[in-house]
Amino acid sequence: MLLDVDAWTAAHLAAALRVHRQGLRRQWQEEPPALAVIERACAIRATAGQRTPRPAPADGLGEGGRMVLLLKPAQVAAVLAVSERTIARLIASGALPTVRVETSRRVHRDDLEAYVNGLRDRTAAAAETNDRKPA
Numbered sequence: 001m002l003l004d005v006d007a008w009t010a011a012h013l014a015a016a017l018r019v020h021r022q023g024l025r026r027q028w029q030e031e032p033p034a035l036a037v038i039e040r041a042c043a044i045r046a047t048a049g050q051r052t053p054r055p056a057p058a059d060g061l062g063e064g065g066r067m068v069l070l071l072k073p074a075q076v077a078a079v080l081a082v083s084e085r086t087i088a089r090l091i092a093s094g095a096l097p098t099v100r101v102e103t104s105r106r107v108h109r110d111d112l113e114a115y116v117n118g119l120r121d122r123t124a125a126a127a128e129t130n131d132r133k134p135a
Contacts, residue, residue, distance in 0.1 A: 007045060010042045010043070010046040011042070013042040014039050014040075017035055017042065070101065070109070072107075073087045076096070090115075095115065096112070096115050
């Protein structure tokens with residue numbers, strides 16, 4: 001590497017170079033080819049030594065590997081791949097229970113799992129009912 005810097009500094013250098021390169025392109029200025037090479041080298045240095053990727057929110061672990069018990073409605077929407085409006089409707093109808101933390105609503109991880117398991121059970125029951133209908 002051109003510079004002997006720690007991973008944190010390398011990550012910030014890569015981000016700064018990326019923003020600078022974008023600015024050059026927006027202003028229709030010529031971008032020195034070496035900037036892309038240096039940015040990539042900094043990005044590689046920033047991730048050197050990382051053995052596992054950052055866990056996704058869906059696995060129940062948050063930033064730094066901490067256990068997440070309560071999820072924000074937006075996080076629930078991301079996990080279920082639906083809109084936040086759909087989650088708001090499920091909460092309002094009582095289909096998805098919530099708890100209050102001060103003034104915020106949160107969905108307990110176990111309640112989310114129970115909701116999804118209930119969907120699976122209803123889907124299986126509906127498929128079984130359709131199989132019994134005469135053709």
